[in-house]
Amino acid sequence: MTELTTTLIHHPYIPPAGFDAPQPGVFKASTVIFPNVAAMRHFEWKDKSAYTYGLHGTPTTYRLEERLCTLEGGLQCLLLPSGLAAIANVALSTLKTGDEVLIPDNAYGPNKALAEGELRSWGISHRFYDPMKPQDLAAKISPQTRLVWLEAAGSVTLEFPDLCELVRLCQARGVLTALDNTWGAGLAFAPFDMIPGVSPNLAVDISVHALTKYPSGGGDVLMGSVMTRDAALHLKLKLTHMRLGFGVGANDVEAVLRALPSLALRYQAHDASTRTLANWCLTRPEFAQVLHPALPDSPGHAHWRALCGAGPGAAAGLLSVMIDRRYSQAQVDAFCDALKLFKLGYSWGGPMSLVVPYDLASMRSGWPEHLKAGTLVRLSVGLEAVADLQADLAQALQKLA
Numbered sequence: 072m073t074e075l076t077t078t079l080i081h082h083p084y085i086p087p088a089g090f091d092a093p094q095p096g097v098f099k100a101s102t103v104i105f106p107n108v109a110a111m112r113h114f115e116w117k118d119k120s121a122y123t124y125g126l127h128g129t130p131t132t133y134r135l136e137e138r139l140c141t142l143e144g145g146l147q148c149l150l151l152p153s154g155l156a157a158i159a160n161v162a163l164s165t166l167k168t169g170d171e172v173l174i175p176d177n178a179y180g181p182n183k184a185l186a187e188g189e190l191r192s193w194g195i196s197h198r199f200y201d202p203m204k205p206q207d208l209a210a211k212i213s214p215q216t217r218l219v220w221l222e223a224a225g226s227v228t229l230e231f232p233d234l235c236e237l238v239r240l241c242q243a244r245g246v247l248t249a250l251d252n253t254w255g256a257g258l259a260f261a262p263f264d265m266i267p268g269v270s271p272n273l274a275v276d277i278s279v280h281a282l283t284k285y286p287s288g289g290g291d292v293l294m295g296s297v298m299t300r301d302a303a304l305h306l307k308l309k310l311t312h313m314r315l316g317f318g319v320g321a322n323d324v325e326a327v328l329r330a331l332p333s334l335a336l337r338y339q340a341h342d343a344s345t346r347t348l349a350n351w352c353l354t355r356p357e358f359a360q361v362l363h364p365a366l367p368d369s370p371g372h373a374h375w376r377a378l379c380g381a382g383p384g385a386a387a388g389l390l391s392v393m394i395d396r397r398y399s400q401a402q403v404d405a406f407c408d409a410l411k412l413f414k415l416g417y418s419w420g421g422p423m424s425l426v427v428p429y430d431l432a433s434m435r436s437g438w439p440e441h442l443k444a445g446t447l448v449r450l451s452v453g454l455e456a457v458a459d460l461q462a463d464l465a466q467a468l469q470k471l472a
């Protein structure tokens with residue numbers, strides 16, 4: 072007789088097949104069991120026809136990848152342990168010593184830090200371009216340029232570039248484009264079909280998405296994705312992913328799979344509340360400028376309208392205010408500290424509203440000419456009742472006086 076411990080490991084019971092439920096089951100594995108040696112030798116993970124090792128995919132990760140492809144209009148997808156890891160995977164896969172990467176000056180800060188801190192030391196150079204001036208990007212593309220990052224809207228300052236023009240410029244010069252699509256989330260615009268109805272599709276080559284934000288929706292998961300519509304490019308990215316050992320936890324994938332069905336509804340709700348607050352902020356004398364792509368005076372508004380339309384769900388839940396220069400840093404800090412519903416914290420996309428004061432001068436190559444002087448505070452609008460959020464801002468503004 073086999074001993075108890077062995078039986079508990081190699082238990083003969085197999086539950087009946089045919090179970091179904093709204094939420095798919097979660098498969099957790101480092102080890103994947105093969106039926107025989109021939110299978111072990113020949114099973115192929117690269118085309119997702121079989122399973123070989125947890126890092127190379129499970130039914131759970133494949134399922135999320137395919138749903139994300141549907142969301143963003145991609146054909147192939149990789150999952151990574153964070154949005155930043157997704158950015159790094161793109162850089163490490165597409166750049167080598169002697170190459171150059173161009174990054175918008177208003178890009179997600181850690182993307183710039185990756186170039187300055189890691190890529191530079193490997194002999195990969197970088198330059199920052201002004202995304203609001205396509206001619207600046209055109210002038211900076213050189214024979215060494217291998218990759219151009221795009222972001223719409225820009226991180227923190229929320230300018231909206233002429234994304235179509237920037238992509239066309241890169242395509243005309245044969246340079247690879249990678250979009251950080253976290254703000255648009257696959258909903259505000261289609262990164263692989265930017266002008267619907269026009270053929271061939273105007274598309275970026277790579278779309279990176281911090282699933283940490285809206286797809287997770289809970290403020291409790293870190294994950295990123297890299298999306299493509301080109302099998303060869305995907306394989307190149309996937310081999311880098313495999314060699315670097317990037318993987319994601321099945322329970323985190325489950326959390327995103329659970330949140331995905333409500334993504335569009337949540338995005339629309341964040342959008343609606345944010346536009347309400349943005350318009351209210353415009354009426355407040357404490358703010359020298361309100362930055363939100365749907366506001367007619369916000370930089371790049373016309374580009375946003377052209378790409379995203381102006382309807383519900385055409386913008387995310389971010390809003391920045393430039394607090395007038397007559398207020399000191401200490402007063403701005405007191406305003407942020409006085410907020411009760413907006414919590415001090417990084418990231419966005421969850422149910423709870425968040426606030427971060429930024430030292431913009433230290434984040435940009437120069438003070439952007441389209442921005443008024445002042446201290447920038449970014450608000451991430453959650454799913455609380457918008458009247459409560461507005462009252463919270465109003466009471467905290469009294470601390471500025």
Ligand SMILES: *Cc1c(COP(=O)(O)O)cnc(C)c1O
Nearest residue numbers: 153154155179251253281283294
């Ligand atoms: C948050 C964010 C990221 C990185 O996501 P993490 O999962 O936190 O690493 C990348 N790009 C943008 C625009 C983001 O807002």
